[in-house]
Amino acid sequence: MINVFNCAQSQPVQKQKGEPSLKLLIVEDVLADVELMVIALETAEIQFTYDAVDNLIHCEQLLQTKQYDAVLADYRLPQFTAYQVLQLLQQSTQEIPLILVTGSLGEEAAVECIKAGMTDYVLKERLFRLPMVLQRSLAEFALRRQQQASIVCIQQQAQQQAIINSIVQAMRETLILDEVLKSTVDALHDALNPSRCFISQPDAQQEMWVNHVSAATLNREDCIGVKCFIYPHYQEAFQQGEIIIISRTDSHIPVALQELVRNWSLNSVLIAPLLYQQTLLGGIVLHQCDRDRVWNSDEISLLQAISNQCAIAIHQAQLFHQLQQQTQWEKTLNQISRSINSSLDPEYILQEIVRLTGECFAVDRVMIYAVENQQIKITREWRSSAEICSLLGYTTPLAEWIAAIDFSPYKVFYAPHMEKIRATSKEVDIVKTVPHLTVLSVPIFIRDEFFGGLAVHAMTRVHFSEEEISLLQRIADKAAIALYNAQSYELLEELVKKRTQELEAEKLLSDAANRAKSEFLSNMSHELRTPLTGILGFSSILIEEIFGSLNAKQKQYIAGIHTCGKHLLELINDLLDLTKIEAGKEELALEEIQVLKVCQDCLALFTENQLPELQLKFAIASDIHTCIADQRRLKQILVNLLSNAFKFTEVGSITLKVEQTEVAILFSVIDTGIGISPPDQETLFQPFQQLDSGLDRKYEGTGLGLALSRKLARLHGGDITVQSQLGSGSCFTLILPHSPQIN
Missing domain, CATH: 3.30.450.40 (GAF domain)
Incomplete structure (x- = not known):
């Protein structure tokens, strides 16, 4: 009995260039049957090598130590059956077809074999079908392996996507970068199971330091805050976004890194740069210490995807931090501005x-x-x-x-x-x-x-940073404004103080001059009234002819003297009144008076001398009866206003109109005279101001009547207003409060 056949067949004559040879394991105890199988396969021009065994021990050894593309087994041998061969094949974890080559196999037995896991069968008397069955079985298993590989790939992709989604979700849930990076290294450690997993980030001098370490990292506390010396050796590669793999057995790594690898007991290192728009923001580093590890493409792809998301998260966190910083800076500048303005x-x-x-x-x-x-x-x-x-x-x-x-x-x-x-x-x-x-x-x-x-x-x-230096310069500009304002304020205070002192001195001089003027006018008025009283008295006696008659010419001159004396007396009285008011010595005798009687008394003074071309009118509201005023001064005001109207009105009408509001009684003197221009209205109530002040004056008067009338009105707490248009007459209105507030 032959124990082991290990016959490597010669290459067939018509071998296709580059076509791989199949590796077959033939389980058969009859050499002639093995040769028939070989001949059948060679006839079909299949490139193959094979091993042949006739016992289970050697069959198990070969399945454990070699890789085959298919197993050809006799259905039933004296020592064992094909079911035992199937069991050994399943234990070897090789996913390859098992084809039965049998002398006789019933239909029921064939179905049971297929159900058990065997792939197909060929009868020995029909071995010409063996190449076709083998190729069909190989194609079936290739498709099965492809499907399994696709499933595994889909599962890996789903796992990668789940990890990426969890990281993205963490980014969405918080803007705190430390929390995002901590969850990232923990998730990555769970997915790839390295010895160490951490993220390094640069400081202000662009030196890399370990900041975030996964919870499952070996010697985790010893890693936090450690400086990373690998980055300077691969700076250019990292700037290009390349992933770096360092192996302990790699003789091309720098000598300084070889010592670092030994000190940290590193067998393999995988580093993915965190790159955003050509800016290196850090890196994800994986250490494998317990074994030599070959990082496959799926693991590298996962690391690349996560590093991209981390780079985005770091960039967004930096933008958010910059926004917060800018907001705080603007708040500081606004507070400084408010302090300056307040x-x-x-x-x-x-x-x-x-x-x-x-x-x-x-x-x-x-x-x-x-x-x-x-x-x-x-x-x-x-x-x-x-x-x-x-x-x-x-x-x-x-x-x-x-x-x-x-x-x-x-x-x-x-x-x-x-x-x-x-x-x-x-x-x-x-x-x-x-x-x-x-x-x-x-x-x-x-x-x-x-x-x-x-x-x-x-x-x-x-x-x-440059931004902070720029901010400090802006604050210095604010300080310059504050210092300038302080200097300006001090200078302004000095100027105001000096000007105030000057104004106070000028006021003292003005008050002294006003007092001197008032005293002078008062004294002169009294001195003038004494001889004037004699002139008026003597002229009255002469006019009455008590001491003898006068001729016509003498009467004319005496009458002129008497008229001039009365006019001069009125002027002196007005001056006395004006100076008393300005000196604050005028006191009103307020009482309740009949408005109608006061108006009638005033109008009576002008009735006898009324021209035929001029109408004198009077209108008083029915609800006006009494008012509170100084009766003598009220009559003086109304007489002055009526005299002024008669002076400047030759034809038309003069109307005294009395009405009232909620707070005052309005006495209006309305004429159809010459009117007053706007420039003249501005100086109308000033003493000694007259409408025709030239050399050829047409209208008599001293210019004291309106000024005195307004002062008397304001002494009652009221006022006199004027409305006039040149050539269309005027309206002077005395506003007398119901309850005078004596000024």
Whole structure:
């Protein structure tokens, strides 16, 4: 009995170029039957090699150690059956067809074999069908494997998509980047099962540091905050978006990385860059420490998809952070603007500026310094806590700073590491005692003139972005506005104070002049009335001819003297009244008087001298009966208004109209005279102002009547208004309150 046949057949004569050979396992204890199978396959020009066995032990060994494309087995041998061969094939996990080659097999037995898992069968007397059955079975299994591979691919894709969806969902649920990246590394670790999974991100100096580590990572606590030294060696590849695979056995990796791989016990490393629009935002790193691992295309594809989503999430978080930062910056600027607009106190405004700047930049100290007489003096200060030493009032020579650290107060000064400055001086040495000090200073110009600067000191951060420097310059501009306003306000206060003093002096002079004028007019009026009384008295006696008769010419002259004396007396009385009112010595005798009687008394004075071409009219509302006023002064006002109307009206009518409103009685004198032009109306109520003030005056008068009447009206708490149009007459209205408020 032959135990093992291991006959590698020679290549057939008509072998197709490049066509692979089939590897067959033939289970048969009869050599002649094996040869017949071989002949049948060669006749069909099938390229193959084969192994032949006749016992289960060797069959199992071959199935465990070699890969075959098909098994040809006799249905029943003396030692075992095809069912046992099928069992061994299933245990080997090889998905290949098992074809029975049998002498006789009934239909029922064939169905049972197919149900059990055998692929097909061929009768020995019909071996010419073996090539066809073999090819059909191979095609069937190839299709089955293809379907299984498709199913596996679909499952992997579904798994990848599920992971990606979970990451995307996490991005949608929160804008907190740390939470998104933490859930990403945990999900990726569960999917790919590496030894370590983490995300590294760059700092302000573009150095990569481990920030987010999965919960299942080996030695997780030791990884957090570790600097990544791999990135500089593959910077160009990462900028192109390439995924880097590093193997322990790869002799081409840099020597520095070989030592790193040994120290971290790394067998394989997979790194996917986080790239967004040519900007490297970090990377996802996978370590495999327990075995040599070959990363397949599906795993790399999954990592690539997740890295793309992470890059988008980081970019969105950066945009959101920038938006929040811009909002906070604009809020700070608005608060500073409100402080400037709400107060003129420079101390308060500048203190608010340094406070808001410190809170906005989250620094330790903010100062405003002035440069005077080549000295830097700190004039305002804000500190984040009382533990920060105060520099308020500190003064130092500007020349020493310029020489020591190339400091220019006229431009932006930025020193991320003051302790690293090599220059030495007393002031620089003091600054160097503060560890990790970062200084940023911007100049302040007031109307293009240099004032000083705004400076921030930070001990917990070493980087200020271009946007932050620009913001500090904008705040310095606000401080310049506040300082300019303060200077302008101080100058304005000085000017106002000086002008107030001048006005007070002028007022004192004016009051003194007015008092002197009033006293002069009052004294002169009294002095003039004494001889005038004698003139009027003597002229009256002469007119009455008590001491003898007069001829016509003498009567004419005496009458002229008497008329002129009366006119002069009226002028003197008006002057006395005016000066008394201006001096505040005029007192009204208010009483309840009959309006109708007062009006009739006033009109009676003009009835006898009324011209035939001129009509005198009177109209009073039926609901007007009494009013509260000084009767003598009310008559004086009305007589003055009527006299003025008669003076400037030759034909037409003059009307005294009385009506009332809820708060006052209106006495209106309406004429159809010459009217008053708008420019003349503006000066109408000023003393000694007349409509015809030229050399050839047509109308008599002193110009005191209207001025005195308005003052008397206002003394009652009322007023006199005028409405007039040149050539169309005038209307003067006395407004007399129902309850006079004496002014």
